[in-house]
Structures are given as structure tokens and as C-alpha cells.
Amino acid sequence: MGTMALEPAPCTIKSPVALQVGDMRTELGRPGVIVTDVVLPHSQVIDLQEIIFKNYYTAFFTLRVQRRSLADGGNESPSKWVTCLRNYCLMPNPHTEEGSQDYFSLSRHQMLCDVDRVAAIRLILRQPSPVWLHFTIEELQFFPGGLKSPQKGFPAWLSHPSPQERPANLHEDLPDADKVSSEVQQMWVLTEMLQASQPASRIGRFDVDGSYDLNLLSYT
Amino acid sequence: MGSAPWWRKQRSAWTASPPLPSLCSFLSKLRGRWQRCRRQAKLSAQLCLHNPEIKLESLKEDIKEFLKTSGWEKKLQNAVYNELSVFPLPCHPSAPPEHIKESLAYMRKAQGNWEKRILKSLNSMCTELGIPLAQKRSINEQKELLSKWNEMGTDEPDLSLFRPVYAPKDFLEVLMNLRNPNYESSEQPSFRNHLGLIQVPLKVKDIPELKEYFGELDLSTGQMDIDDSANVPPELFENEHLRLGQKVLIKQDSAASQQYVRQGCPTSLRAELWALILNISSQPEDILYYEQLKSNVIQHDLLVDSLIYKDVKLTASNDDYYFVFEDYLYQVLLCFSRDTSVLDHFEYNSATPPKSYIRGKLGMEEYAVFYPPNGVIPFHGFSMYVAPLCFLYNEPSRLYQIFREIYVRYFFRLHSISSHPSGIVSLCLLFETLLQTHLPQLFYHLREIGAQPLRISFKWMVRAFSGYLATDQLLLLWDRILGYNSLEILAVLAAAVFAFRAVNLMEVTSLAAAEAVLADLSTLKVMPLLQIFLFATGT
Structure with missing residues (x-):
């Protein structure tokens, strides 16, 4: 998965429960609603920052959380359930593929209410179209707040100045200024020359050590 | 301080x-x-x-x-x-690279299986004929090829043993068998089964959406090659349009150029306008790069070269419009096969370039290479993507650049399995859906007599109509591909052709007869057909 700037919160995702009218085994229609509970490790709460998941044929996504509010004196008051996302659309047209296997992230500013001190999470998935055999969500991850959201794929150059812009690392006792200056300038000239001599377009070699003698294609 | x-x-x-x-x-x-x-x-x-x-x-x-x-x-x-x-819109940061290539897992799998079939077919050709995929040419062979670079068409090598790796109809069979494993489908016909050949539930545009998308094609907007009114001479629009086109060229603005070509290009400006849209400027480096590719062709002998020869001989050389360009086609296609910069497009193409190992180094990753160097295995009809461009560009390196850019933007989608709206699967489904909605009786009739419309139109779309329409008409069609940055117009035109021939088609009783009715498209006028189909029928 690459490097994440932040680890997702540890949690247990319970097996989904399908809601259906009538007997599951005899009923011909498939369930259109699935409920999945997510529990956090014992008595832990998180400030929810972002949820990331991969869709699998869920058309609408509802998120409910149980928040633990702090009462006077630090005693924890009874928890209550709130809906922080209602029927968020994952598939614009439930009968067709669009969005069906896409990745989604939902961050706290999209929520209908505050999502701090969350103790439990309930996901309600809906798929009104009868054409799909199953629907669920996969690779579900909850990221706690207070820190930045995961930054995989965020180009490093946006947050780090390129080497030539970075100020030199200076220490208390400075070496001879002229010497450093001339050395650094020389290095700078060298890097500039290197950059300038980079070929404008790639040479486009496809041989290895001058050879492109091939017998058969590889199946792997 | x-x-x-x-x-x-x-x-x-x-x-x-x-x-x-x-x-x-x-x-x-x-x-x-x-x-x-x-x-x-x-x-x-x-x-x-x-x-x-x-x-x-x-x-x-x-x-x-x-x-x-x-x-x-x-x-x-x-x-x-x-x-x-x-490039596609930035994908979700959690999405793995294969998800960017194609978001639907079953499509990726189908494409993978299809590629395996192609690999096997190429490998068995190598084994049967006892020739390697690639080898270095001897100095004498190099000299010989170099000396006849501009007249490769005169060479008549015996290619009877070579056969195209696949033809459009083989590919259609694969697309017909494409299924979403999570889709409720039974053998019995139900509302969930499509009546056409394509059975995957992709979202395609309906007529109102197409009308909006192709808004500039409507009846009230002037188009090149259409004389709308008996009172107003067509030159009035054409002269004005020409002047505007010259302005666009002076401004050197790609976006303006793209908007402009939606109404069609004046023939005299087309080459420059397309180059501007594709952002191709011929610099000395580009000529050098092309020469480099050429020297790579001279040095290495590839099996795909024979496939390219064979394809040109079978298609363009037999075509009344294109046979004169035979030598150009060899040059461009051989250079194309050596161009490693084409590999970049696999970032957003659902296909994966075939891999091989340098002889004697099997399994050693540092000796793994792509084959052919550009990763694209030509199929029957591939050269028809280049042929029409020969009318526009006579300088080989420029012709080459334009072709490469058009290929990595559009044409690769016509032979890879993907869910992209311009991908061939979506085009097929769009064609079938349009025909079924627009002309339900015709669709039903053809289906009943075993002449599924897609069996006839598939080859048109895979080749982007190249070789089927008259060239002036084809270029007007490709104007719209560039102008709308989409291949969907191909499916619309295919449906429009059926609509145009509907009366005759209602009378046929077999696939062969239906094919005969639609065998010659060279007299058709593209823009009137599109306009009537999209804007002049009561939907």
C-alpha cells in the first residue's frame, strides 16, 4: 500500500447483517440494505478525520456513530447514536457500473455532525438495484483526527523545496566562507551542467547491453 | 543584528x-x-x-x-x-496502479486473458515457423534495408505463412463473452439481459445526453461539407469558417483549435489544426528522434515487422484511396513498433505490454524487455489507423508524430477491454442501445434473422471507419473525435448508418444479405447522417 503518513485506527469490522422482509432462505428478492458494525478496542474513542474504502456495488452509504460526550467532572455520560452521513451516493446510476468498484474517502467536513469522541460506528449500505448479486464495501479504514490525512500519492515536491532551494545546513562554527562559497558554487555549476546536459527527450533504448535477441514471449 | x-x-x-x-x-x-x-x-x-x-x-x-x-x-x-x-483525472490516492488502468476487476481479468491468448498465438507462430521474435540484422541486411527504405513496398517477401495475430471478429467474440460475475444473469431472457451482444452493464449516454454532448453538431450550427439552405450559398459559412480557422492558427491555442474543429476543418487548414490540438510542433529534435527510430528498425529484425508487412498488403495496399501510401505506412509502422515512448500510455490503458527476456537470460529481471519495444502488437487492420493521415502530412517524421499522438490518445481504446466511455466495449453497447431505442423494429428484425447489428458494425468502429468511408468524409469524422476528445461519435455514426439503410435492412432475411446492404459506405455523407440521427428524429 505504500507509505502512509498516518496509520488507520485499529478496529474490528463485524460481519454484515442483511435486512430483509420475510425468510432469508425462501424469499426470492435479495436484500437491499446491509448493516455493518465497527467496534473500537475496549473503551477507546477516536476523533474521526477520514474514512477510506473501496466500493463493491453499494449505491448509497449511510454512516452512524456513537459519540461519548464528556459530562461534568469527567464522568462519561451515556452515549448516543447520531447520523453523520445519510445516503451518500456512491453509484450515480445504481443499475450500471459507474462508481461500483471505485475508491472513496469521506472526511469530517462532509459529515452532518461533529465526529469527535466516536466510540462505535455503524455503516448502512443500500443497493436498490436488483441486478447485483452482492454488495459490500472493502478495504475499510478509519483515520483519526488531530493529524493530517493520509498522504499517499501526494507529491513530495509540493511539501519539500527542491535541493537547490533548500538553505544550507549551517552550524555554529563556520568554516572558511570563501572556501565553502567557491566549493558550493562549483558544485552548483556542476549540477546545473548536469541538468542542462540531460537529453531533451529519452533516447528510447530498448536493448539490454546492445542485445535485443528474443525467442519467445513470457507469460508471467 | x-x-x-x-x-x-x-x-x-x-x-x-x-x-x-x-x-x-x-x-x-x-x-x-x-x-x-x-x-x-x-x-x-x-x-x-x-x-x-x-x-x-x-x-x-x-x-x-x-x-x-x-x-x-x-x-x-x-x-x-x-x-x-x-491523462485521466487524478485517481484516489489509495487506488493501486491497476485500478487507474481499469477500475473494474473483471474487465482487467478479461483483458489479461485476452493478452495471454495473443501471446500464445505469437509464440506458436514463432515455434511453427522456427523464427525468433527479434534478432540483430547482419551488416549486409542493414545496408540493404537502408538502401530501399523509401520503397519497401516493392519488396515482395513470402509472407504466406504469417497470419494476423487476430482480426476484429476474434475480438468481438471476446467482448460478447464478457460478463460481470456480480451481475444477475440467467440464460433465460429477462429484463436484465441485453438483447444485443454486449452483456455488461456499463453506463452509456442516451440520446438527450448525446444531443447535449454533441451540441455543436445540431441543425442550426454551420458545418463544413453541409449546404443547409437553398437560399444561402454554402460558401458564406465556409469562407467565414476558413477565416476563423486562420485566426485560431495565428493564436496557436490548442483549446480554441479543439473547439473550432467540432464544426469541421477546412481541408487546407486541417493538418495544422490537428497538430495544434495534439500539441505537435516539429522541432529538429523530433526529426532526430524519428531518425533514431529508423536506425533501430535498420538494426533489429522483429517478427512483428512481418505482421506489419502482411497487414499493409492485406488492407491499405488493396484500398483505392490508400495504396499509394504503402511505403509511408511501412516507415511509420516500423518506427512506431520501436518507439519506447509509446509505453507511457500503458499507465492509463487497461492493456499491459508483453514481456520477454534476452536470449539465454530467461527469468533474469535485469534482462527483461518489452516486446515489441512499444508494447503494441498489431492486429489485422492496424495500418488503417495511419493511412488517412498520409493525406495530411507528407513529411514522415511529422506524420509519425501525429499518428503516435492520436494512437496514445484515442485509438488504443479501440482494441483494449475497458470500461472507459471511449473504450470499445462502451462503444459497442452505445451502438446497440441507440439502435434498439431509435429503431426497435429494425433491431428486433435483424436479431431474429441472426444478423445481430453489432456483427456488422464492429469492424467499422474498431477501425474508426478508416477504409470504409471516403477519405474526405473520414477526416470530417475524425475532426469530431479530436474536437470532442471522444470516440463515442463512432458508435453514433454506426447507428446512423443503420438508420439510413433501415428500409432496405427490413427486407433482408440473412446476415449475408444485411452485410451486402451495408457493404459500401463510401458514398455516405457523415455529417448529414449524424445530424439527422441525433437531432432530426422525434425523441
């Missing part, structure tokens, strides 16, 4: 050009494909910096001004515009 210490002074001297390095590093992060543009921009910027009149305070403004006056602003704009139209 006192005066600033030396290192600060030093630093400010180094970074006297803060906008320049950041501009350069920003540009360098953007794809390698405009490396050259970046370099040139940087060089000109550096030249400008050596001007002693530059003041630090106004540097940013000066650079902006310089970019504008030197024409670099436009060039950068065009380069960015080019990126935007080629």
Missing part, C-alpha cells in the same frame, strides 16, 4: 531567481513527455535572467511578462491542456 551574514547574501544570490527554479521543478514533476518544452522554457528564461536590467523586486512580474511576450505562456498553456486531455 548588523548587516546580513554572508551566507544569507550568498543564498539570496543563488536564489535570485526564485520563480525560475520553482517553475522548473514544478514543470519537471509533470510528465516526462514535455521534457523538451520544459527545457526550452528554462533556456529562454535563463537567457532572460542574464539581462542586467532585471530587478529582484519585480522579478516575478518580469518573468510573467517575459513568458507572455516570448510566446511561452501559450506554449505552456497548450502543454498543460494537452496533459489534461490525455
Whole structure:
């Protein structure tokens, strides 16, 4: 998965429960609603920052959380359930593929209410179209707040100045200024020359050590 | 505090050009494909910096001004515009690379299986004929090829043992068997089964959406090659349109050019306008690059060369319009097969380039190479993607660049399995859906007599109608592909052709007869057909 700037919160995702009218085994229609509970490790709460998941044929996504509010004196008051996302659309047209296997992230500013001190999470998935055999969500991850959201794929150059812009690392006792200056300038000239001599377009070699003698294609 | 210490002074001297390095590093992060543009921009910027009149305070403004006056602003704009139209929207950061290539797992799998079939077929051809995939040419062979580079068509090698790796109809069989494993489908017909051949539930545009999307094609907008009214002479629009086109070319603006060609290009401006949309400027480096490719062709003998020969002989050389370009086609297609820059498009193509190992180094990753070097195995009819362009560009390196850009933007989608709206699967489904909605009786009739319409139209779409329409008409059609940055127009035209021949088709009783009715499209006028189908029928 690459490097994440932040680890997702540890949690247990319970097996989904399908809601259906009538007997599951005899009923011909498939369930259109699935409920999945997510529990956090014992008595832990998180400030929810972002949820990331991969869709699998869920058309609408509802998120409910149980928040633990702090009462006077630090005693924890009874928890209550709130809906922080209602029927968020994952598939614009439930009968067709669009969005069906896409990745989604939902961050706290999209929520209908505050999502701090969350103790439990309930996901309600809906798929009104009868054409799909199953629907669920996969690779579900909850990221706690207070820190930045995961930054995989965020180009490093946006947050780090390129080497030539970075100020030199200076220490208390400075070496001879002229010497450093001339050395650094020389290095700078060298890097500039290197950059300038980079070929404008790639040479486009496809041989290895001058050879492109091939017998058969590889199946792997 | 006192005066600033030396290192600060030093630093400010180094970074006297803060906008320049950041501009350069920003540009360098953007794809390698405009490396050259970046370099040139940087060089000109550096030249400008050596001007002693530059003041630090106004540097940013000066650079902006310089970019504008030197024409670099436009060039950068065009380069960015080019990126935007080629690359997909940024994907979710958690999405793995294969998800960017194709988001639906079963499509990826189907494409993988299809590729395996192609590999097996190529390998068995190698084994049967006892020839390697690639080998170095001897010095004498190199000399011989070089001497007849401009007349490769005169050569008549015995290619009877070679056969195209696949033809459009083989590919159609694969698409017909494509199924979503999560889709409720039973053998019994139900509302969930499509009546056409394509059974995957992709979203395709309906007529109102198409009307909106192709808004500039409506009946009230002037089009090249259409004389709408008996009272107004067509020259009136054409002269005006020509003048506007010249203006667009003077402005050198890709976006404006793209908008302009939606109404069709005047023949005299088409080559330049397309080059502007595709952001192709022929620089000395490009000619050099083409020469490099040529020398790679001279040095290495590839099995795909024979496939290319065979394909040109079977298709373009037999075509009344294109046979004169035979030599050009060899040059462009052979160079194309050696061009490793084509590999970049596999980032957004659901296909994966075939892999091989240098002889004797099987399994050693440092000796793994792509085959052919550009990763594209030509199929029956591939050369028809190049042939029409020969009418526009007579300089081989330019012709080559234009073809490559059109291929990596559009045509690769016509032979890879993907869910993209311009992908061949969506085009097939769009065609079938349009026909079924627009002409349900015709659709039903053809289906009943075993002449599924897609069996006839598939080859048109896979070849983007090249070789089927008259060239002037084909170029007017391709104007719209470039103008709308989409291949969907191909499916609309295919449906429009059926609608145009509906009366005759209702009378046929077999696939062969239906094919006969639609065998000759060379007399059709593209724009009236499209307009009538999209805008003049009561939907």
C-alpha cells in the first residue's frame, strides 16, 4: 500500500447483517440494505478525520456513530447514536457500473455532525438495484483526527523545496566562507551542467547491453 | 543584528531567481513527455535572467511578462491542456496502479486473458515457423534495408505463412463473452439481459445526453461539407469558417483549435489544426528522434515487422484511396513498433505490454524487455489507423508524430477491454442501445434473422471507419473525435448508418444479405447522417 503518513485506527469490522422482509432462505428478492458494525478496542474513542474504502456495488452509504460526550467532572455520560452521513451516493446510476468498484474517502467536513469522541460506528449500505448479486464495501479504514490525512500519492515536491532551494545546513562554527562559497558554487555549476546536459527527450533504448535477441514471449 | 551574514547574501544570490527554479521543478514533476518544452522554457528564461536590467523586486512580474511576450505562456498553456486531455483525472490516492488502468476487476481479468491468448498465438507462430521474435540484422541486411527504405513496398517477401495475430471478429467474440460475475444473469431472457451482444452493464449516454454532448453538431450550427439552405450559398459559412480557422492558427491555442474543429476543418487548414490540438510542433529534435527510430528498425529484425508487412498488403495496399501510401505506412509502422515512448500510455490503458527476456537470460529481471519495444502488437487492420493521415502530412517524421499522438490518445481504446466511455466495449453497447431505442423494429428484425447489428458494425468502429468511408468524409469524422476528445461519435455514426439503410435492412432475411446492404459506405455523407440521427428524429 505504500507509505502512509498516518496509520488507520485499529478496529474490528463485524460481519454484515442483511435486512430483509420475510425468510432469508425462501424469499426470492435479495436484500437491499446491509448493516455493518465497527467496534473500537475496549473503551477507546477516536476523533474521526477520514474514512477510506473501496466500493463493491453499494449505491448509497449511510454512516452512524456513537459519540461519548464528556459530562461534568469527567464522568462519561451515556452515549448516543447520531447520523453523520445519510445516503451518500456512491453509484450515480445504481443499475450500471459507474462508481461500483471505485475508491472513496469521506472526511469530517462532509459529515452532518461533529465526529469527535466516536466510540462505535455503524455503516448502512443500500443497493436498490436488483441486478447485483452482492454488495459490500472493502478495504475499510478509519483515520483519526488531530493529524493530517493520509498522504499517499501526494507529491513530495509540493511539501519539500527542491535541493537547490533548500538553505544550507549551517552550524555554529563556520568554516572558511570563501572556501565553502567557491566549493558550493562549483558544485552548483556542476549540477546545473548536469541538468542542462540531460537529453531533451529519452533516447528510447530498448536493448539490454546492445542485445535485443528474443525467442519467445513470457507469460508471467 | 548588523548587516546580513554572508551566507544569507550568498543564498539570496543563488536564489535570485526564485520563480525560475520553482517553475522548473514544478514543470519537471509533470510528465516526462514535455521534457523538451520544459527545457526550452528554462533556456529562454535563463537567457532572460542574464539581462542586467532585471530587478529582484519585480522579478516575478518580469518573468510573467517575459513568458507572455516570448510566446511561452501559450506554449505552456497548450502543454498543460494537452496533459489534461490525455491523462485521466487524478485517481484516489489509495487506488493501486491497476485500478487507474481499469477500475473494474473483471474487465482487467478479461483483458489479461485476452493478452495471454495473443501471446500464445505469437509464440506458436514463432515455434511453427522456427523464427525468433527479434534478432540483430547482419551488416549486409542493414545496408540493404537502408538502401530501399523509401520503397519497401516493392519488396515482395513470402509472407504466406504469417497470419494476423487476430482480426476484429476474434475480438468481438471476446467482448460478447464478457460478463460481470456480480451481475444477475440467467440464460433465460429477462429484463436484465441485453438483447444485443454486449452483456455488461456499463453506463452509456442516451440520446438527450448525446444531443447535449454533441451540441455543436445540431441543425442550426454551420458545418463544413453541409449546404443547409437553398437560399444561402454554402460558401458564406465556409469562407467565414476558413477565416476563423486562420485566426485560431495565428493564436496557436490548442483549446480554441479543439473547439473550432467540432464544426469541421477546412481541408487546407486541417493538418495544422490537428497538430495544434495534439500539441505537435516539429522541432529538429523530433526529426532526430524519428531518425533514431529508423536506425533501430535498420538494426533489429522483429517478427512483428512481418505482421506489419502482411497487414499493409492485406488492407491499405488493396484500398483505392490508400495504396499509394504503402511505403509511408511501412516507415511509420516500423518506427512506431520501436518507439519506447509509446509505453507511457500503458499507465492509463487497461492493456499491459508483453514481456520477454534476452536470449539465454530467461527469468533474469535485469534482462527483461518489452516486446515489441512499444508494447503494441498489431492486429489485422492496424495500418488503417495511419493511412488517412498520409493525406495530411507528407513529411514522415511529422506524420509519425501525429499518428503516435492520436494512437496514445484515442485509438488504443479501440482494441483494449475497458470500461472507459471511449473504450470499445462502451462503444459497442452505445451502438446497440441507440439502435434498439431509435429503431426497435429494425433491431428486433435483424436479431431474429441472426444478423445481430453489432456483427456488422464492429469492424467499422474498431477501425474508426478508416477504409470504409471516403477519405474526405473520414477526416470530417475524425475532426469530431479530436474536437470532442471522444470516440463515442463512432458508435453514433454506426447507428446512423443503420438508420439510413433501415428500409432496405427490413427486407433482408440473412446476415449475408444485411452485410451486402451495408457493404459500401463510401458514398455516405457523415455529417448529414449524424445530424439527422441525433437531432432530426422525434425523441
